[in-house]
Amino acid sequence: xxxxxxxxxxxxLAMLQPENSQPLAVIGTVAIDAVETPFGxxxxxxxxxxxxxxxxxxxxxxxxxxxxxxxxFPDEYKGVLQEHPIDLSHLEVRAGKxxxxxxxxxxxxxxxxxxxTDLNVLLEFNPQLRFAKAPEFLFLANVDPVLQMQxxxxxxxxxxxxxxxxxxxxxxxxxxxxxxxxxxxxxxxVLNDGEARELTGDFNLIRAARKIQEFGPGTxxxxxxxxxxxxxxxxxxxxxxxxxxxxxxxxxxxGDTFAGGMVGYLAKTGDLxxxxxxxxxxxxxxxASFTVEDFGLEALRRIQLPDIESRLTEFKKICSF
Amino acid sequence: xxxxxxxxxxxxLAMLQPENSQPLAVIGTVAIDAVETPFGxxxxxxxxxxxxxxxxxxxxxxxxxxxxxxxxFPDEYKGVLQEHPIDLSHLEVRAGKxxxxxxxxxxxxxxxxxxxTDLNVLLEFNPQLRFAKAPEFLFLANVDPVLQMQxxxxxxxxxxxxxxxxxxxxxxxxxxxxxxxxxxxxxxxVLNDGEARELTGDFNLIRAARKIQEFGPGTxxxxxxxxxxxxxxxxxxxxxxxxxxxxxxxxxxxGDTFAGGMVGYLAKTGDLxxxxxxxxxxxxxxxASFTVEDFGLEALRRIQLPDIESRLTEFKKICSF
Numbered sequence: 001x002x003x004x005x006x007x008x009x010x011x012x013l014a015m016l017q018p019e020n021s022q023p024l025a026v027i028g029t030v031a032i033d034a035v036e037t038p039f040g041x042x043x044x045x046x047x048x049x050x051x052x053x054x055x056x057x058x059x060x061x062x063x064x065x066x067x068x069x070x071x072x073f074p075d076e077y078k079g080v081l082q083e084h085p086i087d088l089s090h091l092e093v094r095a096g097k098x099x100x101x102x103x104x105x106x107x108x109x110x111x112x113x114x115x116x117t118d119l120n121v122l123l124e125f126n127p128q129l130r131f132a133k134a135p136e137f138l139f140l141a142n143v144d145p146v147l148q149m150q151x152x153x154x155x156x157x158x159x160x161x162x163x164x165x166x167x168x169x170x171x172x173x174x175x176x177x178x179x180x181x182x183x184x185x186x187x188x189x190v191l192n193d194g195e196a197r198e199l200t201g202d203f204n205l206i207r208a209a210r211k212i213q214e215f216g217p218g219t220x221x222x223x224x225x226x227x228x229x230x231x232x233x234x235x236x237x238x239x240x241x242x243x244x245x246x247x248x249x250x251x252x253x254x255g256d257t258f259a260g261g262m263v264g265y266l267a268k269t270g271d272l273x274x275x276x277x278x279x280x281x282x283x284x285x286x287x288a289s290f291t292v293e294d295f296g297l298e299a300l301r302r303i304q305l306p307d308i309e310s311r312l313t314e315f316k317k318i319c320s321f
Numbered sequence: 322x323x324x325x326x327x328x329x330x331x332x333x334l335a336m337l338q339p340e341n342s343q344p345l346a347v348i349g350t351v352a353i354d355a356v357e358t359p360f361g362x363x364x365x366x367x368x369x370x371x372x373x374x375x376x377x378x379x380x381x382x383x384x385x386x387x388x389x390x391x392x393x394f395p396d397e398y399k400g401v402l403q404e405h406p407i408d409l410s411h412l413e414v415r416a417g418k419x420x421x422x423x424x425x426x427x428x429x430x431x432x433x434x435x436x437x438t439d440l441n442v443l444l445e446f447n448p449q450l451r452f453a454k455a456p457e458f459l460f461l462a463n464v465d466p467v468l469q470m471q472x473x474x475x476x477x478x479x480x481x482x483x484x485x486x487x488x489x490x491x492x493x494x495x496x497x498x499x500x501x502x503x504x505x506x507x508x509x510x511v512l513n514d515g516e517a518r519e520l521t522g523d524f525n526l527i528r529a530a531r532k533i534q535e536f537g538p539g540t541x542x543x544x545x546x547x548x549x550x551x552x553x554x555x556x557x558x559x560x561x562x563x564x565x566x567x568x569x570x571x572x573x574x575x576g577d578t579f580a581g582g583m584v585g586y587l588a589k590t591g592d593l594x595x596x597x598x599x600x601x602x603x604x605x606x607x608x609a610s611f612t613v614e615d616f617g618l619e620a621l622r623r624i625q626l627p628d629i630e631s632r633l634t635e636f637k638k639i640c641s642f
Contacts, residue, residue, distance in 0.1 A: 107524050203428050205547070206567045226526070227548035228562060237639055241549060241560030246527045278642040318558055319640065321599040 028141025049141035052253035056260025058084035243289035261287030349462025370462035377581025379405035564610035582608030
């Protein structure tokens with residue numbers, strides 16, 4: 001058992017608020033990506049679903065990052081995570097190469113074309129959780145549903161209050177039975193519109209969400225990129241437009257950042273009411289709106305919580321009528 | 322010059338409110354459509370951009386309908402228009418057949434495939450406006466921009482306070498110079514996301530709207546179907562999600578109904594402030610949400626203004642956070 005290993009960067013001390021925060025953990029990928037957009041190309045971008053999630057969530061609350069990297073993982077990237085209250089005790093380093101994804105975006109910037117996926121050390125990842133204080137909030141970022149289930153099985157309810165999960169078309173197509181087992185165990189599924197349609201075979205997103213709720217999660221969040229987000233919880237519904245951006249530089253990580261902002265805010269407040277879920281979705285939207293302004297975590301590294309709050313204040317004016 | 326020819330149906334007398342209403346006119350098509358959706362097929366559907374617009378707008382204020390039909394136009398359809406305060410003095414009947422459109426929708430219900438367009442009497446349409454009281458609000462529904470300009474040229478500012486216009490990809494591609502002349506003369510362009518992208522060559526809708534504003538209209542409304550609507554006016558911006566519908570039966574006419582609800586509300590209130598534009602956009606959204614629940618005007622014929630108001634009250638709760 002290792003002690004929590006939070007960064008002591010003074011920049012984010014004000015955000016720690018450990019007395020109000022519920023412990024939050026995320027399992028997912030930490031990656032060295034290569035990204036090409038109409039605005040530029042970058043070969044070594046620090047990314048991965050759990051990296052985006054934990055950096056975003058830790059604006060709101062401390063996060064434990066459960067992931068694996070290879071021996072090639074740069075200290076510089078570890079330093080980026082250490083800028084925020086991110087516990088790296090469960091960041092395993094294995095001999096071999098770090099997971100890597102290469103993708104490109106066409107001018108519509110709405111969907112990435114995957115050019116290459118090298119799983120590398122992710123193939124041997126078998127996380128053993130050894131928390132001093134078990135998390136009450138858990139996010140299962142986009143990895144193999146078998147791996148997601150392994151993590152759920154190591155944590156116990158009712159201590160574990162809220163489990164949210166992401167997935168992707170690859171798992172929906174190739175590991176549907178495993179994914180359905182995960183869905184039966186979680187509280188909230190966060191996925192994009194195309195994935196919701198593929199998972200349910202229903203084009204209508206309202207009906208698709210209702211069908212997903214029948215698989216297990218009482219709460220379903222459907223991300224629609226530039227068109228905003230839909231939230232379904234029990235029989236209740238909320239729709240939020242996207243923050244209007246005149247330029248989207250690189251959409252990679254926007255979905256994971258959204259989930260990080262959302263679940264981070266929920267864990268910070270410990271409030272799972274519908275009204276607070278709506279606020280959480282709006283914090284997720286605002287946090288993600290920064291991510292897409294630069295490659296990787298670069299734009300998030302330049303901001304602090306007050307920047308997110310101030311964009312939210314502006315956004316509320318835009319949406320009110 | 323003919324006198325205004327309003328229906329005396331008691332059902333809608335309460336909506337007339339002529340003392341508060343600004344005269345509103347629409348030019349566009351009145352059509353006999355054939356529509357095929359995944360839920361059914363109907364051969365003779367009363368439709369056309371000006372029919373949807375005027376029926377929707379006349380929930381809020383009296384409307385003058387400027388259009389042409391053939392000698393085959395059924396009395397039954399005329400009777401439908403007469404259910405609402407729609408002045409038919411400028412509904413010209415010419416020897417020949419009524420304009421007709423045939424289209425089908427795939428399961429996504431987001432875009433119609435045009436199977437056939439028979440212009441028929443529309444080819445000879447040369448509207449001569451003879452208003453006893455010239456309209457202060459004008460909507461140029463989707464017709465040839467040359468025809469739209471003919472109508473603008475027959476009305477005078479400053480008596481004419483607000484001109485809004487719709488268009489479609491066909492005119493953007495084939496009559497761009499004429500369309501640009503129209504844009505220079507109007508206050509508001511209402512178009513869908515695909516059309517905004519085609520008109521400006523910009524995929525980003527925020528930038529596309531700014532470019533359209535440079536063509537002339539200070540206000541731009543971009544309809545995104547199931548994803549809601551974006552409003553740009555001067556430097557201000559408003560985004561509204563769509564009303565959540567578990568089933569969309571037939572999307573035909575939704576855009577024209579939206580415009581009818583929006584401009585009808587503006588004409589009723591006579592208030593062109595940004596706050597009122599936002600309210601107008603929300604009324605347009607609510608009115609259109611009924612249209613798609615049945616073929617043609619059928620769903621709109623079953624409701625009254627309080628039904629629109631009550632859906633708006635419900636919708637405001639969904640969107641507030």
